[in-house]
Structures are given as structure tokens and as C-alpha cells.
Amino acid sequence: MTRALPFVVFLAAGFTVPWIGSTYALGVGLQLGMWIALTQSWIILSGMAGYISLGHAVFFGLGAYFVVMTWEVIPIWLSLPLAGLITFLFAVIISVPVLRVRGPYFVILTFGIAELVKYVVILIESSFGQYSRLLFGTPEIGDLYWVMLALAIAATALSYWIRFTRFGHGLLAIREDEEAAQSIGIPIVRYKTLAYGLSGIIPAMVGGVMALRTNYFEPEQAFDPIVSFTIITMAIVGGSDDARGPLLGAAFFTFLSEMLWASAPQGYLIILGVILIAFILLMPNGICGRIFPPAGSRI
């Protein structure tokens, strides 16, 4: 029962927030949903397969860019899923060369790709004579909230469910020892590619929703490395070996950011960095590893 508790609490809170009737609460809820969805998606690749991505902002940004470019051209119930599909294909295509790079080089490569795509988008936009784009007539936050809630639930369900599949066990085996995994017949290339693609779908849709929420698109903001950084910190602090970890990590930092972001944005980011380093050194399994020790370690 206690194991299911975090899911129940978050789900109940998610459905309660709209009835509070305050736009501020909806805004915080939207942020929380966004970070949960992003972190859960990151876990599929980086937590399960152990391929740490420092560049998940690339999916977020591409999704936002696609939704912004197709705004008022195709309806959003179509453009959001399409954004997810496009980043899935993008991830699968680039994974062919990218996933051949292993270990620490893969990690810095993900960062380089995110920055490269950002500057390419800036170049494309400036060739249109644009620096940033404003959107008019975007949906109300009340409606966007439900979309974000659905994305957060979908991402959590996905990352929870994958663990019980053959695919999920394969990913864990790849994380522990890739060569051993291959030698016992796990199709490592297919699994890694699929994990890379899956971890990019929901972030793209989240990026699209956030672009509609802010009515504004600017490549520097949509592809901000801070997005990638925050995802990692939330995952590490929550504990990435369990679908509950991202819930706790995201909740903790969303509320911290609500308290600090407006008054001291730099202070917030410094605290974020310090907490990340402290957790890696002192509690590598995250909060979740402490509250819910993995089955093997309970005697």
C-alpha cells in the first residue's frame, strides 16, 4: 500500500487543482506536470539504459518549434501528437550514429547535439527574418492544464510499465553490462534506439504545450540547457530507479522554484547545482532510494 501511496497522492492532487479555482495554482500544477513528464521520459533512456542525456532540451525545443510553426495551420489535437511523432523519428534517425558513441563521450555528445540544433533553429528563424514568435488565441491555461496532466500521467505510466516488460529488463541489463547483455541475446541496438525514441516523444509534446502556455517562442529559451539540467537534477534527487523518484524530485524542485525563482533566479539555480552535487556524492540513490529501498537490499 505504501508503495502506491505517492502515485495516489499525486493523482488526487492533479485532479483537485482545477477545483481550487486559482490561476496561480493552475500555473504551479502545470509546471509540476511538465517536470514530472520530462523527468519520467528522461528516465527511460538515462535511468534504465544508463545512457545519460545532458541534452533532453532538444526534444522539448523541437516539439515547441513544431507546434509554434504549425499554429493556426493544423489544430493542436493533431499538432501535439505529430510533434511527438516527429521527435521520435528524429531520435531514432540520429540514434544510428549517436548510440555508437559510448560512455562519457555519449553524454557530452547529447549536449553538443542539443546546442547544435538550437543554433540551426536560430539560423532558420533568422533566415525568415524572425527572432522570436508570438502566438495569438492560444487555449486557456485551464484547458492546457488537463493536457499537461494527461502527459504527466502518460509519462509516469510509461516509465512504470516499461520496467515490467521484457524491453525494460533488457534496458536494465544494458545499463549493468552492455557486452554481457548482448552476449545473452538482448537486441541492444534495437532496445537502445527504441529507448532513445520513446524518451523523446512526451518531452516534445510538453514543449508544445509550454509554447502555447507562454504564447511565445524563442529558440534560446526553448532549447535552454537549464531545462536539461533541471531534468537531471530532479531525476537524481528523486532517485531514478523507480517511477516514484521523478514524482518526488519534480515536486520538491517545483515548489522550491516557486519560492525562489521570482525573487532570486540565480540563487535557485545555485541551490539546484549544490543539491545535485550533494546527492551524487552522499545519496546516489536519491530520496526514493532511502524511503523505498530496492527490493534486494531489504533483509
Next chain:
Amino acid sequence: MIDILLSEQLLAAAIITGTLYALVALGLNLVYGTMRLLNIAHGELVMLGAYVASSGYNYFGISPLVGVIGAGVLTGLMGAAVYIFLFRNLLVKPELSRRLEANSLLIFFGAIVILQNIVALAFTGTPRGYRYLDGVIHFGGVALTENRLAGFLIAAAICLATAIFLRASIVGVAIKALIQDRRAAGLVGINVDRIQLLSLTLGFSIGGVAGALVSMTQEITPFMGFPYTMAAFVVIILGGLGNLVGGIAAGLVLGFIQIYGVALTSPQWNSILLYGAFVAVLVLRPQGIMRGGRGVR
């Protein structure tokens, strides 16, 4: 177009940029080579060095040529502190050292955000610059400001001095031995701990010095570091790990790609060329070019 490409001015710019990249990469090479730590916060050391030199000049009127030394000392001390208080402990804890590479990447990622925001808090995010040695010198068809020339000469001198140090002194040879094989270096009696401390200090210090030189010719911001980290990675991967001559050559190659690439297109291509080179190098030839197939992962 052709006459722009053939101008000595562009050639000089490419050589100067390339030498600076070679210097930045030299610092990273020492750290990565001896400890296998990918310090993605290396560019932030460049940024810190730049702020040391620029604030020394702006607030206290200290010549940036002296500030260079201050910058090197500050970041060098940071390197020593990071090694003594962090990595020495990390290396002995089995559960942390097993995933040391991944963990140290995340730790450095955290350090990037901390350093950028501390500097942004202290100096705001507005770009800063200062004018020092801004007279123009002519060599044939090339017009250079004195500060660019001074930066180039210092960078080249440090590269050269380090190359000589690594070849001619016993400590330098020990560093090279560590780069080639850590375990074997320990077996033949090299004090691995001390050499690691020295290379980390030296590597960090070179990053700071490079930053002070950069600040003499460019505007600086708290977020200027990433591109230097990327450039340094391109250089050490292209040039080969622990290969200093290769590194200098690779630095020049990158300088030429960027300067001539921008001359052929537009300044907006600057970052694309740099990050493009980075991605291309990692994807196509992660084992390095200079060393044929036997690069070290």
C-alpha cells in the same frame, strides 16, 4: 570573395583563434589524460579567468598581463581543492568510483550551473569588456591590435613551454606515462596521487590563463564558457589524447574551420560550425585522427 579568403588578415585571425583553442584544450587534455575525467566545466574556468583579469583591470587598475597570473593561480587552486577534497575521496569509495566517469560528468554539470550563476549574481549577466593595449600594429598587410598579438604570444609561449616540460623534465615524463597507462605508471614507481594533483592543478590553471587572455580581446559574459569546452573537446579528440603537438595542430584546424567558415557564410554560422565540428568529430572518429586507430577511450 576569393581575395577575402586569400587575405593575410584572415590567416592571422585563424592562427590566433587556433592557438587560443590549443591552449584551452591543453588544460583539458592534462585533466582528461591523467584522470579520465571529462571536465565539461572547463569552459567555466576560462570564464572565471576572464572575470579575474577584467575585474582586476576595471576595479583596481591592475594590468591584465598581471591579471593573467592571478587568473592562473585562482583556477589552479580550485583544481587542487577539487582534487584534494573531492576526487581523492571519490576514488576510494567503491560505489562511487565504479560510476566515476558518469558521476564526475554530472558533478561538473552541477559546477557549471553554480559557477555561471555565482558570477551572474556578482557581475550581472551583461557583457563586459575593457580597452587595454588597443593600439594597432601593422605587419605587411596584416593589422593587429596589440592585445590580440600579446594574447597570441602568451598562448603560444605557454603551449611551447608545456610541450618542452612534458618532454624534458622527469615530472613531465611522469605525466605522460600516466596519460598512457595509469596502472603501469603506478607499477614503475610513479607517485600517481601527486601527479594527478599536479595535472589537475596545472590543467585548471591553464584554463584560467586562457580566459584572462580571451578577456583582453573579447566581451565576456557569465555564459561564455560552453563554446570553449566544446572547442577543447574537438581539439583533444582530433589531436589525440595526451598528444600535445597533435593538439596544437588540431587547435589550428578548428581555428581555420571557424574563421574561414564564417568568412564564407555569415557570423550566425559561428556556433553551428563549432558545435557541428564537435558532433561530427565524436560521431565519425571518436578515437582521434592523429593517432590512427589506437586512441584511448
